[in-house]
Amino acid sequence: MLVCLAHPDDETFGMGGTLALYARRGVQVHLVCATRGDVGDVDLELMQGFNTIAERRESELRCAAAILGLTGIYFLGYRDSGMPGTADNLHPNALAAQPVDEVAAKVVHYIRLLHPQVVVTHDPIGGYKHPDHIAMHNASVRAFALASDPNYSSDLPPFQPQKLYYQTMPKDLMRWAVKLAPIFGIDPHRFGRNHDIDLATVVKEGSFPTHARINCRSVSEIRDEATACHSSQLGGAIGRKGPLTLLRRYFGSTESFMRAYPTPENGLHEQDLFEGVR
Numbered sequence: 001m002l003v004c005l006a007h008p009d010d011e012t013f014g015m016g017g018t019l020a021l022y023a024r025r026g027v028q029v030h031l032v033c034a035t036r037g038d039v040g041d042v043d044l045e046l047m048q049g050f051n052t053i054a055e056r057r058e059s060e061l062r063c064a065a066a067i068l069g070l071t072g073i074y075f076l077g078y079r080d081s082g083m084p085g086t087a088d089n090l091h092p093n094a095l096a097a098q099p100v101d102e103v104a105a106k107v108v109h110y111i112r113l114l115h116p117q118v119v120v121t122h123d124p125i126g127g128y129k130h131p132d133h134i135a136m137h138n139a140s141v142r143a144f145a146l147a148s149d150p151n152y153s154s155d156l157p158p159f160q161p162q163k164l165y166y167q168t169m170p171k172d173l174m175r176w177a178v179k180l181a182p183i184f185g186i187d188p189h190r191f192g193r194n195h196d197i198d199l200a201t202v203v204k205e206g207s208f209p210t211h212a213r214i215n216c217r218s219v220s221e222i223r224d225e226a227t228a229c230h231s232s233q234l235g236g237a238i239g240r241k242g243p244l245t246l247l248r249r250y251f252g253s254t255e256s257f258m259r260a261y262p263t264p265e266n267g268l269h270e271q272d273l274f275e276g277v278r
């Protein structure tokens with residue numbers, strides 16, 4: 001399995017249970033992480049021993065990856081673009097500012113090198129409209145098509161993965177989070193550590209079909225341990241007693257995915273991303 005995501009923590013918060021589950025079944029789970037999560041505030045006390053936020057967040061990712069049981073992590077070396085409208089969008093190395101074909105070429109390299117049967121990335125609106133998630137979605141979709149194209153030349157021969165999935169936000173959980181947020185003193189338009197997640201709008205607009213639900217109950221403690229690695233990102237809503245954490249305990253035994261390839265028939269309900277894989 002090859003998982004193509006934008007930041008350290010994306011592998012744990014949305015799909016950590018699924019990754020832990022497959023790693024425990026003996027699947028080699030590889031992660032391409034486009035940035036080191038350079039942007040956003042981190043409490044000063046958590047910066048001891050680190051020169052930059054990126055260094056801190058890379059070490060958090062390595063901690064989580066070891067707990068989840070990932071086989072390999074490959075950074076693409078882009079810079080976190082921050083949320084829309086911030087100066088970080090304009091940095092020359094910002095992921096969201098790169099031509100999609102350039103990012104896709106790097107993903108093609110890993111698909112052709114690692115030969116994944118299943119590829120997973122962000123959904124088309126990047127879960128909650130984070131520009132880096134959207135950029136990584138676009139690059140991964142392009143790469144999935146190019147990797148098998150014999151006319152697309154790179155340093156490695158073509159390879160065709162069998163399935164492509166987008167991780168989707170669990171809608172029930174989000175609806176409840178929006179309802180409960182005010183009780184915790186949180187504005188549902190300003191969720192998250194950096195208050196930059198407009199969950200209320202995402203719940204209204206983001207609606208992708210769920211084609212696969214993965215039951216992660218057996219690994220929920222492992223996912224919680226991996227979550228704890230990302231301590232710089234655990235303020236506010238995702239903190240230990242935040243509404244998202246409490247709701248995740250309740251709804252969080254499943255993680256949901258939309259299948260993009262092969263094109264799903266109507267009403268597809270898979271319980272395994274490797275269903276039908278040869």
Ligand SMILES: [Zn+2]
Binds near residue numbers: 006007009010130133
């Ligand atoms: Zn992210």
